[in-house]
Amino acid sequence: MNNEKIIDKLTEENFDSMFVFKPENIKYISDFYPTSFAYLVIANDEPILYVNSIDKQDAEAQSKIETCDIKKLSEIKDLLVGNIAVEGSVDFEYLKYLTNDISKLKMSDAIEKARMIKTSDEIDKIRKSIEIASKSIYEIDFTKSEKYAAATLEFNMNINGSNNPAFDTIVASAVRSSSPHSVPTDNKVETPIVVDWGARYDHYCSDITRTFIDTERQEEIWDIVLEAQKAAYDVVAPGVKCSDVDKAARDVIADYGYGDYFIHSTGHSFGLDIHESPNISFNNDSLLEENMVITIEPGIYIPGELGVRIEDDVLVSNNPEVLTRKLPKKLDFVI
Amino acid sequence: MNNEKIIDKLTEENFDSMFVFKPENIKYISDFYPTSFAYLVIANDEPILYVNSIDKQDAEAQSKIETCDIKKLSEIKDLLVGNIAVEGSVDFEYLKYLTNDISKLKMSDAIEKARMIKTSDEIDKIRKSIEIASKSIYEIDFTKSEKYAAATLEFNMNINGSNNPAFDTIVASAVRSSSPHSVPTDNKVETPIVVDWGARYDHYCSDITRTFIDTERQEEIWDIVLEAQKAAYDVVAPGVKCSDVDKAARDVIADYGYGDYFIHSTGHSFGLDIHESPNISFNNDSLLEENMVITIEPGIYIPGELGVRIEDDVLVSNNPEVLTRKLPKKLDFVI
DSSP: OHHHHHHHHHHHTTOSEEEEOOHHHHHHHHSOOOSSSEEEEEETTEEEEEEOHHHHHHHHHHOSSEEEEOOOGGGGGGGSOSSEEEOTTSBHHHHHHHOSOGGGOEEOOHHHHHHHSOOHHHHHHHHHHHHHHHHHHTTOOOSSBHHHHHHHHHHHHHHTTOSSOSSOOEEEEGGGGGSTTOOOOSSBOOSSEEEEEOOEETTEEOOEEEEEOOSHHHHHHHHHHHHHHHHHHHHOOTTOBHHHHHHHHHHHHHHTTOGGGOOSOSEEEOSSSSSEEEEEOTTOOOBOOTTOEEEEOOEEEETTTEEEEOBEEEEOSSSOEETTTTSOSSOOOOO | OHHHHHHHHHHHTTOSEEEEOOHHHHHHHHSOOOSSSEEEEEETTEEEEEEOHHHHHHHHHHOSSEEEEOOOGGGGTTTSOSSEEEOTTSBHHHHHHHOSOGGGOEEOOHHHHHHHSOOHHHHHHHHHHHHHHHHHHTTOOOSSBHHHHHHHHHHHHHHTTOSSOSSOOEEEEGGGGGSTTOOOOSSBOOSSEEEEEOOEETTEEOOEEEEEOOSHHHHHHHHHHHHHHHHHHHHOOTTOBHHHHHHHHHHHHHHTTOGGGOOSOSEEEOSSSSSEEEEEOTTOOOBOOTTOEEEEOOEEEETTTEEEEOBEEEEOSSSOEETTTTSOSSOOOOO
């Protein structure tokens, strides 16, 4: 069914064939995630997966589409007929093997477009990924360094059924919390502690942030961020502009005088990739649709002082579901 | 010094400027590894790093080249003068913003070429990465499932100073060892156990495999693989064809009648990426050079029965150094 959507979109865009290279897109179409060089060709309304010998056995067991032995890229020219689509993210270097005239190749986001709207099977996998991530945070060990804490959390996710972390786990404590992408250090953990983490279940991500606090000042900022998050939740619905969701959160933070300290977007879609379209940002006027899964993650980062972020995952519908709702916003912790 | 090599190569290739996008290449040139969208422009023999606000503080602290606020890609057209080089791995979709005429863009592997030959600073980081990986294997826990064992190893690498694993750790036991890229399962660990793992230290990889064995049949295969590995070691030297190193290992395995069961290349170069050029394969006639760092990793995989691989890391020179030599080929283990 996913694949019909993609083929319809390609036809609509007047393409006759497509070369697919990104592992996440191959997984989406075939249900098999390649561990080595692999590609997929869509031609005559039919996708075919090409894998090398190392992946053959697993691909045949898992793929729901036809699977063949990989050929040299130069040998698949004949399969790519008519108007040829490629992914925007395909490596430039491969293209010369696919056609004698690169200028004939055009990008299509047919697959990424299909991936924006999650199927019930995908939503189930994201739920499972969230369950693993949520369960694992209770066993994080804050008694040593930020790095140690991140390692304990990733370990717990792994043994709770995650393939691997959805992204490098962030444990940013004390003044380092004021940098949203802070890398865990050997410093001892102190409040506030921003923990941003996610699991992968059958390659589907989760993405959560909690900030552990214990002073009045931290609580003051935390309350504003939570209010901003709630304001954004209230706006989420099919047909709403992404920029309006961003604005709802941003306005709350600006009203409290911290507008300059909310230095990233309010959220993003995710699924097989941790960052997918649409981005929930001030300048993205595209519309939310039913069954998108997005993060809502406002934050305030005061340089040299502290940072606070609260991030939850939301299933877009007329009655939006906070998929991470079982995980309390405030968590007890022991240092 | 690295950068002079790159600029000389670009000049030699008749390029006037280059757009650099791959995080590993940005790290190589600037010493800063971006955590979000960033790029680097080389023009007038000078590299400049462009990062967004989230990375600004860290980039300014770590980068050894000039660092600026990121601009929209369409705004850097003016910076890219004359003949413009791009990486082969650059995303196709970015190219249209860099020039009005994509056909003018040409690929250059000037950076990958420079990266093939490791500097002493890089070799030190690889040594450190190997030290972390080696130390961590002694604490792997085989008492539960393959997944659990992999999680304990990754945890130990993390707390021993790895940024994150160099790649998804392989723990493939019993019959699953016969698939070289096997993903750890919930099955209980049984011999033979192929463990293929690596750390990252300041983004530099290590890559090691040990196979834990305990039957005569396993030992028989293991001995052949070790003999093949030694045969390959003996050939390694500057000026030797990669294919000759592959052949040395492959001939030993073929002589014992297992030629059809050695189903991958003998090794590969690594550094900031886990797979770099050159590949040590039967069809790669390029020459080894002083200060390349490569893996030597022959294996025998008998479908439905077992697999054995032994992998070590070698610094190429006239007196090649096995960087992983401190880690015994045979490790004691407890299940």
